[in-house]
Amino acid sequence: MSPEAINLDELTYTYEGDSKPTIKDMTLSIPEGQWIAIIGPGASGKSTLCQLLNGYLPRSGGGRREGSISIEGIDPRNASIADIAERVGVVFQDADAQLVQGNVEADVAFGPENLRVPPADIAHRISASLAAVGLTSHRYSRVRELSGGQRQRAATAAVLALEPRLFVFDDCTASLDSAAQVRFVQVCGSLHEQGRTVLNTSGRFDDVARAAERVIVLQGGAVVLDGPPQELLRKHAAQLVQLGLLPTTEWTAGTTAQRVADAASPGTGGTTIESPVSGGTIASPGEAGFTQCVADAESPVRNVISTSKTALLQLHKLSYTYPGGHQVLRDVSFTLQAGDWGMIVGENGSGKSTLSKLLMGLIPVPRNSVFWDGKDIAGRSVANLAEEIGYVFQQPEHQFVTHSVWDEVTYGFKSKSHKRITLTSQEVELAEQMLLAAGLFERRYDSPYMLSQGEKRILSVICQFVIPKRLVILDEPTSGIDYAGAERILALCRDKVQQGTALLMITHDPNLVARDTSVVLQLHQLRGITTKQHG
């Protein structure tokens, strides 16, 4: 039997100020060279476990740890920085916080330099790591110039260059396009073949989990399932659906047995899955036939809004080049009508977030390119546009402005009236309803920063939905969260559309959203291709 890479013995961890532990009596043994996927719904303890493995918790992050952790025989809580860095490389969820040097090459070199790797070897490691994540062409780019997905890939490359014996990837496919996700699975497979221990976490039974040797399912900080992926899919599909780790639609129609064989193989989780409505397959963005497949899907929402013909938002040959000369959009045209649910798809760096920022006025809009209610929005301030347009940031943290979940949700009410501090009974009721629908009512007095990533996302959505708007732009609202959380967000979106609000959603989850959308804009190589789904 292989020696152990990780050993957890009755591990319990409680955050400072919390009464309940986030990790409860967890006992696990992971042999060296194994490829494990740890999956679980939001707030199941995945990220906490990752931070315990590299010693950040409780050494720097505080809290109380009981039980023991052993990484190749050492306890990360007491180990030296060198011992930990040479053994464990962790890619955390927030890529921005991990890129500390400002440009890609320097960030990838940073770890090996600290470990005194000779410069010639560092240069080789940089080339290999960037090639592995498909970021070679951005070697000399500044981090600020990269898209969210590209930053995530740069953060991954920075840890690959460390060449530790144990890799921990904390949900780092969340912002990746489908091609990058496939590449990431290959990278993990390659590390596994080299005999390294690989640990991935995710809120879904995704392609990475399907390709891993072993899947461990967490719920409420404890292990509830543990076994090879095929076995778990065969024996526990219903439980996985219930936990939100598999999409409901994928498993409810047809027999489970028929689907296990297909679903167990990588490529069925993120790149193509069975269409929930038409029974066909939906190709990923960038693949041939994607837009047509989306167009073929039936939409329950579409029937409600198909009578509306008002052009609410219109893009007319919109081109945008960042200061410095980097062009991201060329002659993109697109129309969104009142009550439409639009979807923007495209590979990482294709300009999706740039486009959404332009629409919100966060980046100066070129003249005669974007029209709101038939009027050019160039020159209009963010505050002015915000009276009618809501915006959900790609990073939920960018949106938080207060110190409790309740204050976040009610912030919009107070903003409307500077002088009024107390809320009306209707506002209180609405805020409570939203929190209940989001599953956050019990956490209303907690700091928004203490929520899990999925909870942060849903909070960022309801903060915008609580105030009536004519259009809400959502930048990857379902990214990196379990299917149950994603479905919760989509249910809230459906309600909004039923009420006549238009939505424009950027997503790497086209399969989840396709049946609801009425118009799709696919961005590819600067250009945009629009597909209308209703006439």
Next chain:
Amino acid sequence: MIIPYAQGQSWLHRIDPLSKLVLILCIALLATRFQTSTEQACLLLVSIVIARFAGGITWIGQWKALSFLIVFVLPLFIITLFTAPGRTPLIEVGVMSITMEGMDMAGSVSLRMFTLFLTSYVYIKTTDPQDLVASLTQVLRIPYRFAFGISMALTFLPLLQEEGRNISAAHHIRGRRQGRGWGERFTWWTTFTTAVVYNAVRRVQQTAAAMESKGFGAYPDRTYLRPIMSWEKGRILAIIGVLITISLGWFI
């Protein structure tokens, strides 16, 4: 106003950070040595010309940087104008009088501020923080943890500025406008500043954790991918700068 490093190929971009630092210190020494407005004006003029033709910083760029300083320099100018001792009256306003000496002194301290600010601005604009760290650690043998502190500060400030912009945008998007009255403005700024500080602290903690997880501080020394910049050209320049400074300091 936060000044980030700007990639470029100007002459000053190609001079090593330590030689440039010596040149800046020379200008700073002269700025403190010179006492008259004429001398300070000449020094500022030289700095502006260097910034334009050696640093590649446009006239507009320089104006934007210096105009930022006006709000700080103007009060200093006025206070010095009325308080500096002098014997040659120029204008008398009631009990207050402006003298030639006061005018000269006020001009001198104000122009000195512009010179010191402009040279620092040029240094930051034309010096890659990584080159600065490499020079400090490999040439001056300063411990890398300390040198990285400087580098991180230079890298971090633009990020914090971006964070501030994000938070401001978030407030606007969520319907919050800066009010008109003093009370409303104060409330807006308090909320905004608290959010920025909170996020900055969070970001610093995350960054520290990320650096540590990548082995920062694991050993007393580290290697560097980037070789230190050649300092032969810079050294000659620095020596010339020191000689000019000594000469001017001696004769003026």
